[in-house]
Structures are given as structure tokens and as C-alpha cells.
Amino acid sequence: MACEAECRPLGVFECQLCALTAPYSYVGQQPPGTQSVVLLEESYVMRDPFTPNKDRFLILGSRCGLCGRLVCVGPECSLFYSKRFCLPCVRENIDAFPQEIQQDLEKRKVPSKRPASQPGSRT
Numbered sequence: 681m682a683c684e685a686e687c688r689p690l691g692v693f694e695c696q697l698c699a700l701t702a703p704y705s706y707v708g709q710q711p712p713g714t715q716s717v718v719l720l721e722e723s724y725v726m727r728d729p730f731t732p733n734k735d736r737f738l739i740l741g742s743r744c745g746l747c748g749r750l751v752c753v754g755p756e757c758s759l760f761y762s763k764r765f766c767l768p769c770v771r772e773n774i775d776a777f778p779q780e781i782q783q784d785l786e787k788r789k790v791p792s793k794r795p796a797s798q799p800g801s802r803t
């Protein structure tokens with residue numbers, strides 16, 4: 681009964697980079713049922729479906745502080761540096777980020793060696 685209002689998803693979160701989708705039940709910085717938890721950013725949150733604990737929740741993602749794109753918290757899609765940034769924005773403004781972020785991004789980069797000839801002509 682009490683669950684109905686609380687558990688009903690507000691909508692479906694969709695990462696605009698990797699197309700991850702998941703229903704979210706809360707948007708904000710303090711998920712319901714968590715007394716002491718305050719998130720550093722306004723986040724899309726869902727109750728952790730894998731545990732009966734009411735105070736367990738998953739952060740799905742949030743908006744990029746630069747372009748406003750909705751991105752998940754996955755390392756392929758965004759990083760948090762005082763606020764959330766999507767990786768495309770980070771790459772565009774990489775000089776504005778400290779070296780540790782730049783190095784971190786280098787590490788994340790999947791090494792893809794593709795012949796430079798005829799880009800995009802593959803079918």
C-alpha cells in the first residue's frame with residue numbers, strides 16, 4: 681500500500697550517450713528513505729531492485745553541467761568533477777580539467793587502432 685506512491689517510477693531515465701534506459705523513482709539530491717545521504721549532484725535515482733532494503737538505491741545518472749544532456753554515471757559516458765560532465769564535453773574542454781582528470785580519461789579510452797585510410801567508407 682504505502683509502496684504505491686513511493687515505488688511508482690516517475691519516468692524512464694535514458695542516457696543520451698549509451699542509450700541505457702531504466703525507470704527512475706526519484707530525481708534530486710536526497711533519495712527518500714535515506715536519512716543521512718545527500719548526493720553531490722541532482723541525480724536520477726532508482727530503488728535498488730536487488731535488495732529489499734529500502735535505503736538502498738542506485739544512481740542512474742544526471743545532467744551534464746555544460747550541455748544539459750542526460751547521461752548515466754558509467755565511466756564511458758560521464759565523470760564527476762565538482763559537477764557532472766558528459767565525456768564529449770570533457771573532451772571538448774579537456775584543457776580546463778586538471779591533469780588527473782585528463783589522465784583518467786586517457787585510461788578510459790579504449791585503444792582502437794583503425795587504419796586511417798578511407799574513414800567511414802566501411803559498410
Ligand SMILES: [Zn+2]
Nearest residue numbers: 695698752757
Ligand atoms: Zn551512458
Ligand SMILES: [Zn+2]
Nearest residue numbers: 744747766769
Ligand atoms: Zn555535456
